[in-house]
Amino acid sequence: MTFRILGTGSALPGRVVTNDELSAFLDTSDEWIFSRTGIKERRVCADETLDDLAEAAASRALEAASVAAAQVDLVICATSTADHLMPAEACAVAQRLGIRCAAFDVSAACAGFVLALDVADGYIARGRAQHVLIVACEQMSRVLDWADRSTCVLFGDGAAAAVLGPCAEKNPLAMRFSTTPEVGTLEVAGMAGTSPFLVGTRPASVLRMDGRRVFRFGVAAICDEVEALASEAGVGIGDIDHFVFHQANERILAAAVKRLGIEDARVARTLRETGNISSACIPLALDRLARAGKLRPGDLIAMVGFGAGLDIGACLLRW
Numbered sequence: 001m002t003f004r005i006l007g008t009g010s011a012l013p014g015r016v017v018t019n020d021e022l023s024a025f026l027d028t029s030d031e032w033i034f035s036r037t038g039i040k041e042r043r044v045c046a047d048e049t050l051d052d053l054a055e056a057a058a059s060r061a062l063e064a065a066s067v068a069a070a071q072v073d074l075v076i077c078a079t080s081t082a083d084h085l086m087p088a089e090a091c092a093v094a095q096r097l098g099i100r101c102a103a104f105d106v107s108a109a110c111a112g113f114v115l116a117l118d119v120a121d122g123y124i125a126r127g128r129a130q131h132v133l134i135v136a137c138e139q140m141s142r143v144l145d146w147a148d149r150s151t152c153v154l155f156g157d158g159a160a161a162a163v164l165g166p167c168a169e170k171n172p173l174a175m176r177f178s179t180t181p182e183v184g185t186l187e188v189a190g191m192a193g194t195s196p197f198l199v200g201t202r203p204a205s206v207l208r209m210d211g212r213r214v215f216r217f218g219v220a221a222i223c224d225e226v227e228a229l230a231s232e233a234g235v236g237i238g239d240i241d242h243f244v245f246h247q248a249n250e251r252i253l254a255a256a257v258k259r260l261g262i263e264d265a266r267v268a269r270t271l272r273e274t275g276n277i278s279s280a281c282i283p284l285a286l287d288r289l290a291r292a293g294k295l296r297p298g299d300l301i302a303m304v305g306f307g308a309g310l311d312i313g314a315c316l317l318r319w
């Protein structure tokens with residue numbers, strides 16, 4: 001347990017898509033979407049690529065950390081919607097920034113950023129890396145079924161990054177990752193391809209989800225993980241300054257706030273303007289807090305990501 005976050009950055013596409021705009025081609029309304037999810041609008045890639053967003057977020061994080069690209073000795077991208085099936089999105093980020101070191105992706109959907117922290121922690125602890133660049137980036141718009149109102153209104157595109165460096169004290173204070181294997185609950189099937197040997201048809205590569213199941217799973221994940229993080233670290237939940245949870249639905253956040261009895265103002269929110277950007281939600285919220293000057297040295301931050309897998313990643317970090 002050996003790192004701290006030196007700087008963060010983020011980048012969103014320029015195109016804003018409002019709920020009213022979706023209502024023009026879907027049987028939905030701003031009233032339904034906002035009251036059921038807390039989302040007003042989302043950003044969607046039009047002329048940007050995911051490589052563009054990932055590069056911009058990474059550059060901003062390096063600048064905030066005062067770390068030169070040449071000092072980075074590991075690049076990890078968390079994504080499920082990369083510009084390339086191969087190589088890893090991290091290779092594109094390394095190429096754009098002129099970084100020569102190990103570069104690979106981790107795939108854990110909405111828990112991906114926390115998994116990347118966990119992997120980086122191991123590299124730093126084993127002396128394999130000193131400065132790690134993590135970029136969580138998603139172009140959810142490419143895997144959505146834009147005729148399915150129950151899913152496409154929920155997601156958006158974007159990227160957020162963090163630069164990690166070694167730390168003398170024990171930090172993070174607790175780190176957890178788990179999987180409850182349930183592939184069909186939230187899934188994007190792989191590309192069908194054009195093999196002449198395939199028998200039968202394959203499902204389209206679009207997102208399918210049992211929303212109610214994920215909702216229940218999400219509330220339980222946040223509550224159980226916050227309690228486990230606090231107990232592992234030997235701190236009270238009341239000692240935690242900021243709660244940065246995955247941004248899936250405002251009602252999930254509200255239910256968790258109520259069940260945990262935590263102060264609502266300590267819970268980060270980006271959902272209203274961005275929708276769910278999967279792995280990028282947590283680092284985007286961190287970047288917003290950092291740039292607003294709300295993170296003071298020594299502050300305790302609890303992060304919980306949950307989603308497809310069904311995966312949960314949780315981390316209690318000192319800023």
Ligand code: UT7
Nearest residue numbers: 027028029032036110149150153211212214215248249307
């Ligand atoms: O990263 C994790 C990703 N997963 C999630 O974010 C999923 C978490 N789950 C949720 O956020 C909620 O379960 C949803 C927002 C997906 C759905 O909310 P709900 O309150 O559970 O609604 P529901 O699925 O029970 O649907 C209620 C009604 C249905 O109509 P009927 O059958 O009652 O006539 C739906 O067809 O709402 C209808 N509906 C919509 N109506 C207008 C579903 N989507 C829409 C829509 N606009 N966009």
